[in-house]
Amino acid sequence: MNLKKNQKIRVVVGIDFGTSRSGFAYSFSFESQIKLYRDWSLQPSPYVKTLTDIFWDLSKKQLKSWGWEAPEDMGKIPTAKINDYVHCRKFKMLLYEGKEYYSDKERILVLDLIASYLKEIKNTAFKQITTNTTGLLKEEEILWCLTVPTIWTNENKDMMRKAAVKAGLISESSADSERLKLALEPEAAALYCLEEAGFSSISDVPQGTSFMVVDAGGGTVDISVHKVVSDGLDTIGLSSGGSCGSTNIDREFLKYVTNLIGKDIMDDFHTKFPSEFLKLFQDWERQKCSYDEKSIESNRVLKISIPNKLHRIISEKRSSIYNKLSQLQEGDDEYICLKREKIEEIFKPTLDSLILLVDKQFQELDRRSNKCDYIFLVGGFATSPFLQERVKQRYESKKVQKVVIPHDPGAAVVWGSVAYAKNPTRIRSRCSRLTYGIETRMPFEDGDKEDKKWVNELGKEYCDNRFDIFVKARKIVKVGEKVKRKYYPSEKNQTGVSIDVYSTPEEDVYYIDEDHVTLECRIVVDMSDTTDGWNRAVEVSMDFGDTEIQVEAKNVNTGKLYNHKILFGVYYEN
Numbered sequence: 001m002n003l004k005k006n007q008k009i010r011v012v013v014g015i016d017f018g019t020s021r022s023g024f025a026y027s028f029s030f031e032s033q034i035k036l037y038r039d040w041s042l043q044p045s046p047y048v049k050t051l052t053d054i055f056w057d058l059s060k061k062q063l064k065s066w067g068w069e070a071p072e073d074m075g076k077i078p079t080a081k082i083n084d085y086v087h088c089r090k091f092k093m094l095l096y097e098g099k100e101y102y103s104d105k106e107r108i109l110v111l112d113l114i115a116s117y118l119k120e121i122k123n124t125a126f127k128q129i130t131t132n133t134t135g136l137l138k139e140e141e142i143l144w145c146l147t148v149p150t151i152w153t154n155e156n157k158d159m160m161r162k163a164a165v166k167a168g169l170i171s172e173s174s175a176d177s178e179r180l181k182l183a184l185e186p187e188a189a190a191l192y193c194l195e196e197a198g199f200s201s202i203s204d205v206p207q208g209t210s211f212m213v214v215d216a217g218g219g220t221v222d223i224s225v226h227k228v229v230s231d232g233l234d235t236i237g238l239s240s241g242g243s244c245g246s247t248n249i250d251r252e253f254l255k256y257v258t259n260l261i262g263k264d265i266m267d268d269f270h271t272k273f274p275s276e277f278l279k280l281f282q283d284w285e286r287q288k289c290s291y292d293e294k295s296i297e298s299n300r301v302l303k304i305s306i307p308n309k310l311h312r313i314i315s316e317k318r319s320s321i322y323n324k325l326s327q328l329q330e331g332d333d334e335y336i337c338l339k340r341e342k343i344e345e346i347f348k349p350t351l352d353s354l355i356l357l358v359d360k361q362f363q364e365l366d367r368r369s370n371k372c373d374y375i376f377l378v379g380g381f382a383t384s385p386f387l388q389e390r391v392k393q394r395y396e397s398k399k400v401q402k403v404v405i406p407h408d409p410g411a412a413v414v415w416g417s418v419a420y421a422k423n424p425t426r427i428r429s430r431c432s433r434l435t436y437g438i439e440t441r442m443p444f445e446d447g448d449k450e451d452k453k454w455v456n457e458l459g460k461e462y463c464d465n466r467f468d469i470f471v472k473a474r475k476i477v478k479v480g481e482k483v484k485r486k487y488y489p490s491e492k493n494q495t496g497v498s499i500d501v502y503s504t505p506e507e508d509v510y511y512i513d514e515d516h517v518t519l520e521c522r523i524v525v526d527m528s529d530t531t532d533g534w535n536r537a538v539e540v541s542m543d544f545g546d547t548e549i550q551v552e553a554k555n556v557n558t559g560k561l562y563n564h565k566i567l568f569g570v571y572y573e574n
């Protein structure tokens with residue numbers, strides 16, 4: 001949707017729906033400023049996003065609270081009522097894992113959780129925007145932009161659209177679907193780095209400057225590399241990602257405490273007192289995020305409170321643990337004490353995985369003889385001095401001139417989602433992760449499989465199931481590049497043609513029934529008017545202009561159009 005063309009749109013709202021934190025930003029169409037929202041209820045420290053948590057009422061089958069209120073409410077529930085509610089976390093990743101329900105025990109639809117959460121964000125955004133205006137904002141005057149991880153498949157994207165409809169962002173009508181844009185998280189982050197973090201305006205940046213964006217979040221770390229070209233950004237190479245976000249560090253912390261107090265005690269504590277268990281983690285989360293450069297310099301020791309109920313279990317089951325704690329922690333057995341070296345140990349496996357991902361991006365850049373001038377660290381995890389130090393030590397003045405940490409790293413994606421929706425043409429090219437094409441019959445050639453031979457009414461030999469490639473994996477595609485092909489019916493009296501779009505991660509492919517090939521979508525074109533016999537063309541085009549590939553099939557004789565969208569995927573590792 002082009003904002004200039006669509007006079008109706010008065011405000012663009014971008015939503016960063018993250019694994020652990022979510023938020024929104026907005027901008028009116030008459031101004032360039034992008035406004036961030038920070039007034040989240042119960043936020044422990046200032047941050048542009050709130051918690052992606054829901055406190056779900058099982059009997060009413062609806063959200064009871066969300067954001068930071070969710071763990072707060074969980075803590076207040078009397079033990080007798082604990083089974084009536086569920087504290088839902090990290091449900092975004094369940095979508096990617098293809099799970100329909102939150103868990104086998106709690107049969108809450110993941111789609112319902114996402115829709116309920118988006119509805120709350122929508123209401124908050126709507127309220128905020130209307131207090132800033134005369135209040136006469138209509139639904140159809142808002143353009144929404146939802147960010148999606150680069151890993152997401154076509155199916156995930158469809159689910160996200162469904163959730164957006166259910167949340168009331170847009171209606172079900174196909175005309176309204178234009179009011180929802182999907183932005184790829186690394187691209188949104190790159191726009192932020194370009195415009196907010198690195199340079200005062202795009203025209204100041206020497207063309208050809210290249211930079212890597214490392215978006216380190218709660219669940220994942222996503223990496224993309226871009227080059228500044230006139231009026232926008234080219235993407236160099238494949239974006240990549242790994243599940244080495246900051247929540248992995250939380251798992252390491254759990255491992256450490258479990259080793260310290262024993263698995264049986266931890267399991268007991270978890271099952272009997274889930275809200276107290278949560279408090280232990282909340283305390284860890286607060287302290288982990290507050291460990292800054294000054295803490296490192298002063299060798300600050302983190303002291304995480306041991307909840308009362310855990311104290312009780314330890315005393316009842318194995319009080320010798322207190323001696324162990326006391327010996328290890330210089331006499332302190334009231335808290336879990338973590339010295340700087342211990343914190344570094346807890347961070348290490350996650351940082352090692354992150355470094356491995358960045359190394360791989362550099363190998364890929366070297367392979368293509370591409371340079372990289374800067375690394376930008378964004379995402380909430382990028383505020384960690386341990387992460388900053390590791391990245392600087394390894395790459396600054398060696399692989400890049402400088403490692404840049406923007407002043408508000410957590411805001412990159414949400415800010416960039418608005419910038420992207422306002423001007424999507426800033427992104428000039430993308431790299432295709434997959435090879436895309438359609439199934440067709442091609443003239444039979446030597447070496448083709450005999451069982452695929454098909455002979456038409458005129459005796460001409462064809463080979464069935466051939467993969468006609470539109471774009472190859474790892475190819476850089478200019479935004480707006482359209483690939484068009486014409487196809488003709490195989491039989492004179494054929495009354496319909498089915499255009500089957502396939503994809504594969506392989507660069508070379510011959511038949512559509514090879515193991516690595518997946519059917520992406522099927523478009524059925526009506527050709528019931530057979531008057532022109534063989535002379536009836538179907539023109540198929542694939543448009544790589546957006547984050548979604550637009551596939552269009554046109555019955556040339558009738559002019560009727562059929563279309564479908566496929567998400568433009570990129571490379572990802574688990």
Ligand SMILES: Nc1ncnc2c1ncn2[C@@H]1O[C@H](COP(=O)(O)OP(=O)(O)OP(=O)(O)O)[C@@H](O)[C@H]1O
Pocket residue numbers: 017018019020021022049216217218219220221245246247285288289290291378379380381382383384385410
């Ligand atoms: N100083 C810090 N050290 C380590 N982790 C931190 C620090 N500050 C914030 N974080 C972590 O950053 C995460 C939030 O970052 P962000 O908002 O980018 O996540 P997200 O967008 O939800 O994640 P994803 O992009 O993976 O979906 C939280 O897990 C938080 O614990």
Ligand SMILES: [Mg+2]
Pocket residue numbers: 018019185217218379413
């Ligand atoms: Mg994120």
